[in-house]
Every structure is written in structure tokens, then in C-alpha cells.
Amino acid sequence: MNIKKNPHTQLKKKKRLDLNLLVYFHAVYQTGSVKHAASFLNCSSPNVSQSLQKLREIIGDPLFIRDGQQLSATTVAARLYDETKDNIHELLYSIENLSEKIQRKLVIECMPYFSIKITPLITLFLQSKNIDCEIVQMSHTTVESVFWERLSLKKVDLVFGMKVDLEGSKMGYRLGSDTCVLVCRKNHPRIIDSYIYGFDVTESITKIHSDISELHKMRSLNNDYFQNSPCSLQAKSLLAICSHISVSDSIAIIPSSFYEKFKEVFNLKSLKTNLQMPDFDEYMYFNKASSDKELYLELYRYVQDNYDKV
Template sequence: MRTDLNLLRVLLAVYETGNVTTAAKRLGMSQPAASAALARLRHSLGDPLFIRSGNAMEATPRAQGIIEHTREVIEIIDRDILSGPSFDPATSEQEFVFCLSEVGEVVFLPALFQSLRKLAPNARIRTISLAPDELVESLHEGRVDALLGYFPDLITPNIYQQRLFSHDLVCLVRLDHPLVGEHLTLDTFSKLEHLQVRDGSRRQEMYEAHLGKSGVHRNIVLQTSHYMSVPSIIEQSDLIVVLPRTVANMYIHHPNVRTVEPPLAIPRYDLKQYWHARYHESPRSVWLRRLISTVFSE
């Protein structure tokens, strides 16, 4: 036997108010509609359910026998199903997982960590790096909560993206470099020996492609995959390196390095946050995306 859940709501309301008219008002329906619903339930259960006693409706034994179960069912449905999920960052002990490149950790992680520790003090935070062909699946499966950085090829159905801010590149040289003054000419830039950081990012590919289109050739004498050794190498040599400004700004506390603007206009690039459509309405994801946008959006 199938019973409309709304009929059970009428049953509970009549039991608690003792009156069909009052029950109808509580449920936001007309008195005839409530009477019709009660009639359907009586027919379905084969019992009058309520007997008029003066001005009130008195429950039959059958109604009394099912009323507590009815109340429990309606409470469970209203609380756990119809109300939808919720997320309270202040009490959450869940783990937030971010996919970041090496530069991405420099750019995003310090401020993101501070904000999360303040608003979600019990949450755990983890960052990972993934190959390009793993990004979409990791977002889809929920193994990554947010992908942050420069991923211009991530134009895929069901992947949302939001621009946060733009970044640019700058040159780093030794403080007393004999060939680099306050300004750097394109001719000098081309003649200098270069340190190249190939970290596998699309930003690097964009920069290399731009130089190629501009007809700029460099004398690359050293390649590395990481930024950790860059300031030590630069301050002890006449090499020049082009790197994200945020990273360069971390190194200018070294006493023997300085930044200088590139001699040609290098396009700025947008840093974004990415997430999967499966979690677009998730309260946890919505809260996290708003936090990231608030912290980093221009």
C-alpha cells in the first residue's frame, strides 16, 4: 500500500491540533483540502482514525498506534532530506585538498592557510600536484576540492572556472650585474646567459611561445625544474632568469639580487579556481569557493 506523505502530515496535524480547520491552517491548505486528505487516508487505512468528541477530534487506537512512527518519519524527511545538507566550517574536521603547482603554493597557500585556520580551525589542509591528464578525473571524483592556478586548456564540460587575478613575469639578476642597469634593453636581454626554470607549467609554455613569436632568442646555459636554488645561483653569477613576480618578490630579501622589468611586453596571465559541476551546489564547496574568491579576487 502506498500512501502520500502529505496525507501523513494531515494525520499528524489533526492529532496535534484536535481540529481539521486548525490543522489546515498550520499546513497552509484549505479546510476542504485537509478534509479530503483525511478521507483518503481513512479509506487507505480502513479506519476512521478520528472520532468527533464535542469540538475536538479524538484519535482511534489505530491512529494512536501509528502517530509516533508518523512523527518520526516526517522529522527524518524534513531534517535529513528536504532541508538539504549543510556545512559549518567552525566545527568541520574534514580535509581540504588543493591541487597546486610549485608556484601555486607560493602564490596561494600562505593566505589560504591563514584564512582556513581562522574560519575552519579543526579542518586539515593538503596540497598535491597532478599531471594534466589527471585533473578532470580528480575534480570529478572529489579527490581534489579546488584546482588553483593557470590551466588555459582546462575547458571541459562540467568544469567550472572563476578568474581570481592576473599575474605577470619579471626578471631577476645579481644586484651589481655589470651589464644590467636600471632598465634592461632587448639587445642586452638576448645577449645575456639565461637560467631557465622548466617546472612543467602552462605559464612557461606561454612565455616561451611569446618569445618565439617576438623573434627573441636567448642563450640558455642552465635549466632547472625548481625555484629553490634560483636566488643562490643568480647572486653568484651573471645569469638572468624570468619568473613570476610573486616568486621574485620572495627573493628580493637576498642581499645580492634585484628585479628588473622585461624589455618586451609579456602578456599577463589569469589565475583561476576550478571545480566540478557535481559539487557546484554542495554547501561545503560553495563555502570554500566563496572564501577563495574573497581572499584572492581582485
Template sequence: MDEKKLDLNLLPIFIEIYIHQSITKAGITLGLSTTAVSNALTKLKSHFGDPLFLREGLNLAPTKIAHELFSYLQDDVDKLVRNVNSFGKINNFSQISVHCSPYISTRLLADVSNIIWQKNPDCEIIHRSNFSDTKNNIQGVRLRMNDLFFDLKPNLSRSMINTAVLDDPLCLFCSKQHPRINQLLCGDVSHETFIAFETPDEKFNPQKFHIRKTFGERLTLLKSDSCFALLSIIEDSDKVGVLPKWLYGKFSQSFDVAMIDSSNQLPSASIYMIYNKSNGMSDIAESIVSHLSPTRIAAPVALKNVN
């Protein structure tokens, strides 16, 4: 390692490269040119005597030294945030960002917003639904103090608190005009192919494993975190969709779809609330959990016959 004093201005650049695994994306976030970010990384490599990042496809994979450096920086940032929060004990934020997909916003955002406004009627709530880059968004929340995430999977960072706030049972949907509608309503899905509700960046989760175990290769590759897109596809095709049961009670009058009474015991999709343990939002988070816990498991919806 170079004994010369490290330029601390390089560390925010390192953090953004680590989070985004890309020099270009780090530059966009920081408002710097790609050349400036590359030069900063070169200086960091020289200081630590390590490449820090190795090319892995389109991304930059952190080395062991880079992982350790990020971990140390994370601890220091968390300590700084705790100190800032304790100075003045901020209980009422003037602005809170709520990050969640379109489906989860339809499911929970009204309740979450009302709870926040009960705590602070003047709080400005910003809904962010850009979940195509969920991992990077949640990593970046460490550096801000007023963010809540709701997602279909927990975040494994030791800086984040994860609480399952709602379990949505999954079920099978099909078009009311499906060519085998009578067999489907009797639970016979042996000749069908399926499309599943999941976020595009998911690599593995228990629901996906169970669905693939149940339906095997008949599960198609189409996946989306937009339930409205999937409902539109289901009502105009012969595919069967695996979607949250709550949707049927909420939107069955808007889409020409039917819920199938299947003997397959599909899992529930858990919705997690995620926030930085140092951000001082535990009071709001506890209120959200307290409000949602009585209805944690969504009530079943009665099946309706197709005329």
C-alpha cells in the same frame, strides 16, 4: 557489442586506465597487479567490440569509443556526487585537499587556509604539491568531493570550474654579480639568454608564446615550477630569468639578484582556482574569489639600485 551483462567492477579500472593512460599506473592506483588490470581491459574490449586504447609511445591513447564511455561515466559520477551533496547539504567539510605548486603555495596557501578555517575552524587542510602529474591529478579530482586546485593554466574538462584569482606580472631577474650588470639595469638584454618559469608539463600557454616571441632562440630549455630553484640558478650564473615580480619583493633579500628595468612588456601569469562543479564547495570558492579579487593584479614592486 557483447549483449552479456557488463561486470560493473570493470568500470573503475577503465576510468583509471583512461586517466593515467597506463595499465601499470592504473594498477598502482587501484592496488592491483598489471596482469589483473590487463585482464580487465581484455574483458572490456570484448564487451564493447573495440580496442578502447591504442599504443602511442609510452602511453595508451583512448579510441573514440573510450572517449564516449568516459564521458558517459563522468556524467553519471557527477550526478551521483550532486545527489550525495544534496542529501544532508554538507557545507562544512572536515578535510579539504589543496593541490598547488610550491610557488603558488607560498603565494596563496595562507589566504586560502584562513578562508577555509573561517568557514570551518576544525577543517583539516592537506596540501599536495605533487604537480609533476598535474593532468592526472585534476582528472582524478572528479571522483573526490573535497579538492581545490590552483594552477597556472585552466582545466578544460566540462566538469571543472576555472576562475582566475590572481595575475602575477612577470619581469626579468639577473645576478647582482652578472658580468654585464650595468647594461642590464639600463634595459639592454640583447646579448642575454633566458630561463623561464613554467611547469614541466606545459605544452603551450600565452606567457610562453609571448616570451618566445620576444626572446626567440635565446630562451633556454631549462624550465621549472620551483621559483627557488630558478632564483638559485640565476644568482650563480649569467642567465636572465623570467619570473613573477612578486618574488622580488618577497625574496630579494635572500638571493643575490636584481630586477631589470626592461622595456619589454612581459605578460602576467594568471593563477587559476579549479574545482569540480558538483563537489559542493562553491561557497568556499566564492569566499576565496571575493577575498582575492581586490588584489587580483599584484602590486608593482619598486626597482632598487645595485650597489
């Protein structure tokens, strides 16, 4: 009589099957002993015995019968071994290779301007540790909760950016701080070396468009100025803002490190002003449960020690 097996029962068995059970089974089959298998796998005998018992329950066969000091394989065990001996090694090899490939990729997320500061430091750190690793850099300019969610779900390894409120699963370390400067193009028709709000002609401004709370300081510290001055551009990118400034009469507040790196490229000059220039702390964040926590802490110390040298 041909009895069809219940597909739901088969699915349950597949869910219960742990690849490690087959590893323990192969070790016992090859050594003929739970004790020798435990020694071979560098684990405890009870651990091997418990794994065998789980596999027995799934297969529905005792698998091994004691024959003096040795364990003798049943016909089911012999067939199971023959069916899996090649595949198990190929599968384990593939998993090990996949693990190595995953470990050779470091996914970081940070604001575009901040990547200019942090990417070379990460590169130098990996070189100093002789780690062959692909850096995957993602940009964030959206609400903080979005990239915190990606960090929690381990879609990214590290987040670099401004200080934010942490949840319990995240670890944050201060790297340093940055200040801001007021800038315009060098050949501005009215501004020479200073801009005094309330005295000089009101100039149009550019604004960085972001939901990141620390960036709001650029407006909140000078709230009246940003409300009363005409806006010529809103952009998420500092490169876009500086490109706009380089050919317009607008002015902008930008991070000083970005200004120092690109002032000649965009023909910019910094201005003395009575406007209050914001400053902000910059942090490195990762998940507490990360398997690479010690390596990330070494990276943090390296970045902190070399933060002002790049």
C-alpha cells in the same frame, strides 16, 4: 541434509543490502509502527514501507505481522534485531566519526610558487570561519589533464593555478592576475639596471620546465630570444631557478609576486628590457558536484577580496 549455499547468490544479496534498510528496520522494531518509525527518522511512511519490503526480499521473511494497531516481529526479525542491535550503532558511530574526519581535511593542488600566495589566504579564511581543518597541499607541474583528472575523481578538493580550458564538470573563478619581470643577481658583472635584447651581450637564460600552457607565454612571446640564447638551467621550481640565478650570470623571467617576496633572499634585481613580459590570470577551480560548493564560493570571495594583501 546439509545443503551448501551458492556463494554467488550470497554475494548478490550482500550487494543488494543497504545499511539504511537496517536503520529503518530497527526503527520499526523499536516503535512497532511504520508511521512512528517514519516520524522518528524524519522521513515519509512510504519510504519506510519500501525499505522494509526490500529487506523482506533479501531476508526471505515477512519480518513483521500486523497485530491490531501494532506490528509484531517474527522470530526471524527478533533474531535479526538481536544480531545487529549492537553492531549497527557501532557502525553508524564509526561512519559519522569518519565523515567528520574527512570533512576536517582540505586537499588543494597548485603550482609550488602559487602555494606561497594561496596557502596563507586559505589558512586565514578557515580561521575566520572557526573551521578546524588540516590543509593538505599537493604540487602540480605536469600536464593539465593529470590534475584535472584528479579533480574530476575528487582526489583533490580545490585546484589553484593559471587559466585553462574547462570541462563541463569543473567550476572556475578568476582570483586575479600576475605579471612577470626579467631578473638577474644584483652583482652581475655586465648588467646594471637594464637588458636590451639585440644590443647588450647575449646572456644565458634559465627556463621553467612545465607542460602548463600559460607558462609557455614566457617563451612564446620572445620566441627568437629563447631559441638563440644559451640555456644554463631548466627547472620546475622557481626556487631552484632563483637559487641558480643568485650565483650565476644567467637571467630569468619570473612572476613579479614571487620576485617581490624573494628578491632579498636571492639577491635579485629586476631589469628594464625590450623583451615582452608575459602576464597571466590566476584561477580557483573545483568540481560542480562538490558537497562543499557554498563553502568554496565563500573561500573564493575571501581570496579575491584579500588577494593583494598577503
